Amino acid sequence: MRDDEPQNPLRRDPRVERDLRRYRKEAAAPAEAQSLRRNPRAERDRRRQRPAVQLSGSGLQARSPDFATSSPQKNLRKGRRGEDPGAIASRAPTSRSPETEILRLEAPSCWVLVVPDTPSGTLTTHDRDAIAAARLIADNKDGGVIALAPADATGYGLIGVDRLVPLPGTDADTGVRLALVESILAQCKPAHIVLPDTPLGGGHLGRLIATRQSLNIAPGVVRISGGELVRLSDGGRKEQTLPMAPVVLVAPEVSDPKPGPRREARVLPVPAPPAIEEAVQDHGLLPVDPYSVPLQEADFIISAGNGVSDWDSFSELAKVLNAAIAGTRAVCDANHLPRHRQVGASGTLVSPRCYLSFGISGAPQHLQGIARCERVIAVNTDLHADMIKRADLAIIADAQAVMPSLLALLRETR
Ligand SMILES: Cc1cc2nc3c(=O)[nH]c(=O)nc-3n(C[C@H](O)[C@H](O)[C@H](O)COP(=O)(O)OP(=O)(O)OC[C@H]3O[C@@H](n4cnc5c(N)ncnc54)[C@H](O)[C@@H]3O)c2cc1C
Structure with a gap:
């Protein structure tokens, strides 16, 4: 400039x-x-869900056949074995009987452990970014990736995982994860631990691990280049380069998952130790005041635009859904909501897992604020509104009719 x-x-x-x-x-x-x-x-997301294998004349082959030959990984050997359900479902029906090539890693030069959040047993896009980051760090050192995953996890081999350590149950709390990570540290001595930098998940667990094990930590990593980490400083205006750290907390989109050969994702027998009792107890999710949850940290946001006039139903819906309340600049200007609830370029940039919007047109300034939302649901009377184009699920209807119906449905089912 x-x-x-x-x-x-x-x-x-x-x-x-x-x-x-x-x-x-x-x-x-x-x-x-x-x-x-x-x-x-x-x-x-759709691109990522495609497996890293494709059908060729001779069978299923890794998309980057160069990988095995160009990589100096002498301890990698290719093998074949039965496919998991994810791979079978992704393959087009064919009369050929293709076999799957799997990279089996026996003695890597080091291990990189990745601990995704997997809320309710599923990988978030941030989790996938963390796994891709772990893969990148491991590849730089001819290493392998170990992932902590729900016991019934499948398809992790397709996204670059060499070993799996199953968690007891789908929603294992921080104490259980911490105990397992410490077992893995003792057994496999991973050189690095990678976690998504989420306030209540990986960010919290990663800081606990670093403190208990006296390890250096690099939080908020936005890029990994060569053997170095890049994070933002000065309120996101400057980039700061750090040496590779033992505990790496990664921001969303730190690394785009690259197609690579399918990995083994072999289950590692790590005994599940008793959960470590934290000084701070996790009591699960508690009902909160929808107006006081900081928007940057909210996991579920319900947002209003000029198309909302039934403010009682809107507030009630936020309470029942345990969601944080937000709105457009137009509704804040009209004093329907306080200014600190405004989402957008001149408000807050949000990144919830779900953004439920009522009567919002989708002006560019507002869309900038929701670029990092995982799923967007839009209710609008105008089929051609930009918010409808941005949404993953659109409901073309009057917000004043949808809100009470949704409330009635929620009360019936809960
Ligand atoms: C410098 C600058 C910065 C700005 N920063 C921001 C910002 O940070 N955040 C922000 O939000 N805006 C910002 N704006 C304003 C932005 O340009 C838009 O004016 C604003 O987002 C529009 O708000 P809205 O969608 O609520 O209202 P409208 O544009 O009036 O849209 C209302 C929508 O509701 C729908 N609707 C109407 N009735 C119903 C009904 N009964 N049921 C369902 N749907 C209905 C309509 O079809 C329409 O799509 C900024 C503008 C400028 C110039």
Whole structure:
């Protein structure tokens, strides 16, 4: 930027810069292409769900056949074995009987342990980013990846995991995970531990591990390049390079999962020790005041725009869903909600797992604020609203009719 150019504070934040570039590019694309790419995050998820194998004349082969030959990993040997249900389901029906090539890693130079959050037993996109980051760190050192995963987990081999340590139950709490991680540390001595930097999940667990084991920690890592870590400082305006750390807490999108050969994901017999009692007890999710949960940390947000007029039903719905309340600039300007609940370029950038919106048009400034939401549900009377294009699930109806119906349904089922 030239010295004489006016400085726009929004444009100095690299995340806002990137979102602006993305929206300009989308606006310039032809309408048909836009409708195909209307939700880049969902598109990326769909790409990621595709297995890293494809059908060839001789059978299922790794998408990057160079990997085995170009890699100096002498201890990697290719093998074949039965497929897991994920791989079988992903394959098109064929009369051929293709076999799956699996990279089996016997004695890597080091291990990288990854601990995804897996809420309710499923991988979030942030979890997948953490696994991709662990894979990247391991590949730089000819190492292998161990993942802590729910006991019934499948398909981890397709996303780069060499060994699995099963968790007891799907929603194992921090004390159980901590005890298992310490067992793995004693048994396999991983060189690095990678976790998603989530406030109540990996971010909390990673800090506990670092404190108890006296290990260096690198939080908020946004990029891994070579053997170094990059994180943002100065409120996200500057990049800071750090040496590789034993505990690495990664931000969303730290690393895009790259197609690679399918890995073994062999189960490691690590005995499950008794849970470690934390000084701070986890009592699970407690009902909270929907107006006081900080929007940056909210996991579930219910948001209102100009199309909402029944504010009683809106507040009631937030309470029943245990969701944080937010809104557009238009509703904050009209004093329906306090200013600190505004989402968008001049409000808060949010990243919940679910963003449920009522009567929001989807102005670019608002869409910038929800670029990192995992799932967006939009209720709007206008089929052509930009918010509907952005949504993963759209309901074309009057918000004043949907809110009480949803409330009645929730009360009936809970
Ligand atoms: C510099 C600048 C910064 C800005 N920053 C932000 C920001 O941070 N955040 C932000 O949100 N905005 C911001 N704005 C404002 C933004 O441009 C839009 O004006 C604003 O987001 C529109 O809010 P809205 O969608 O609630 O209202 P509207 O644009 O009025 O949209 C209302 C929507 O509700 C639908 N609707 C109407 N009735 C119903 C019904 N009964 N049921 C269901 N749907 C219904 C309509 O179809 C429409 O899509 C900014 C603007 C500027 C210039």
